[in-house]
Amino acid sequence: MFLLYLPYVISLLLGYFLIALIFRQRNKISFFLHIFLAGGLGLGLSGHMTFLSFVIFDQLNPAFIIITNLVLLGLFLGTHLYLGLKNKEFGLTFKNLHWKPFIPIIVLILVAVPLWIHSHFYAFGGWDAWSTWNLKAKIMFLGGTHWKNLFDPLLWRASPHYPLLLPSIINWGWLFVNETTHRAPVFTAFTFSFMTVGLLYLSLKRITKSIYAILTPIALLTLPLFIKLSFSQYSDILVSYYLLASVFCLIMAKVENIKPYSFLSGLFIGLMGFAKSEGLLAAGILIALVIPYIYWKNNSQDKKKLVGLFLLGAALTLIPTALFYLFYSPGNQTVIDGLSSPTKPVTLFRAKLIGSFYIMELISPKWNGLWIILFVGILVSKLRSLKPDLIIIPIFLTGYFLVIMNLQFLTLKGWRRWFLIILIMCG
Numbered sequence: 434m435f436l437l438y439l440p441y442v443i444s445l446l447l448g449y450f451l452i453a454l455i456f457r458q459r460n461k462i463s464f465f466l467h468i469f470l471a472g473g474l475g476l477g478l479s480g481h482m483t484f485l486s487f488v489i490f491d492q493l494n495p496a497f498i499i500i501t502n503l504v505l506l507g508l509f510l511g512t513h514l515y516l517g518l519k520n521k522e523f524g525l526t527f528k529n530l531h532w533k534p535f536i537p538i539i540v541l542i543l544v545a546v547p548l549w550i551h552s553h554f555y556a557f558g559g560w561d562a563w564s565t566w567n568l569k570a571k572i573m574f575l576g577g578t579h580w581k582n583l584f585d586p587l588l589w590r591a592s593p594h595y596p597l598l599l600p601s602i603i604n605w606g607w608l609f610v611n612e613t614t615h616r617a618p619v620f621t622a623f624t625f626s627f628m629t630v631g632l633l634y635l636s637l638k639r640i641t642k643s644i645y646a647i648l649t650p651i652a653l654l655t656l657p658l659f660i661k662l663s664f665s666q667y668s669d670i671l672v673s674y675y676l677l678a679s680v681f682c683l684i685m686a687k688v689e690n691i692k693p694y695s696f697l698s699g700l701f702i703g704l705m706g707f708a709k710s711e712g713l714l715a716a717g718i719l720i721a722l723v724i725p726y727i728y729w730k731n732n733s734q735d736k737k738k739l740v741g742l743f744l745l746g747a748a749l750t751l752i753p754t755a756l757f758y759l760f761y762s763p764g765n766q767t768v769i770d771g772l773s774s775p776t777k778p779v780t781l782f783r784a785k786l787i788g789s790f791y792i793m794e795l796i797s798p799k800w801n802g803l804w805i806i807l808f809v810g811i812l813v814s815k816l817r818s819l820k821p822d823l824i825i826i827p828i829f830l831t832g833y834f835l836v837i838m839n840l841q842f843l844t845l846k847g848w849r850r851w852f853l854i855i856l857i858m859c860g
Contacts, residue, residue: 443506448478452697455697465534466635473632473704623664632677633677671705703716722825
């Protein structure tokens, strides 16, 4: 059983020591924030290295993947220890810990116990899990040199145009047990779900300085729909996590003028682009917004460095995404172009349908009134979300809504769970 979780431990350490190197001044990032960012960063990098195995060897190469992960971990750890000895301090973020920060994390762990239990009753996930993500993962793991069959347009129901971060992470989880056990997808889904709510609490606590920040993740962990989507093993939770991580780090980079946060935000942006097509769309919007956001009402002299580090991080982690779309993706097989289709043309009825969907979704009982509470909270806060430091969130959400609505209007494509993504950001 331990071997199943070993890859996740390696990824956590990989992300932890990489962030430790990025943040040489330890007081700039708290211990728990360090941990919750490290988990997603490490798993994303391990997923990238798994995909590069297919690029280089045209098949899954366990030795390459394991050795590469361990070499990078050794490099990050060794460099960290060397710099610590050189500066006569190790500065690990848990040296000056107090007991109080543990309380909300323990509360989140306890509230997340039902999610962990119920995920095992839904072991193979929802429709998109066993027909898309887990199917891709098994083809990659068992297919040998025939793994590219997953791009066959005949498998259009499996969305062959989707990028492969989630299946690659699942393959990484299977390597040490050498079998396609359902426990790896289950644990991956739970891990990203818990990291998302944990990061949501920590980011809200950091920005608002309020003890009530804990209420938002608790509300999500007790929302039946969020629970169901969390253990459904979909890639949407990866997009939600990386979007939250990138936006939070970008806000911290501007507000506190901490350059490592800007580089880290770029890294998360690139990982989000490899999680799903909608993630790449969100990444493109954020990259377009980064320059005006950093420069607007910012008296810092480091604006160019902040933008440059962000773009550098994004460029590094977008490499697998670029390789995927340049050499592997067969194009979207699941849409009908409404501008050229004689049977499914763009009509005013479709526009009305899109508008009515928003209304019905927002008032749907499945959300337990959470959207109404959210909008009331925005009004009660006197639109503090429009402050210069936070303005990127409403601007991004507006741009994302408009682009999604335009795509839905021009192409006949089923609505997906990007409402979950919007909910996480509105939190």
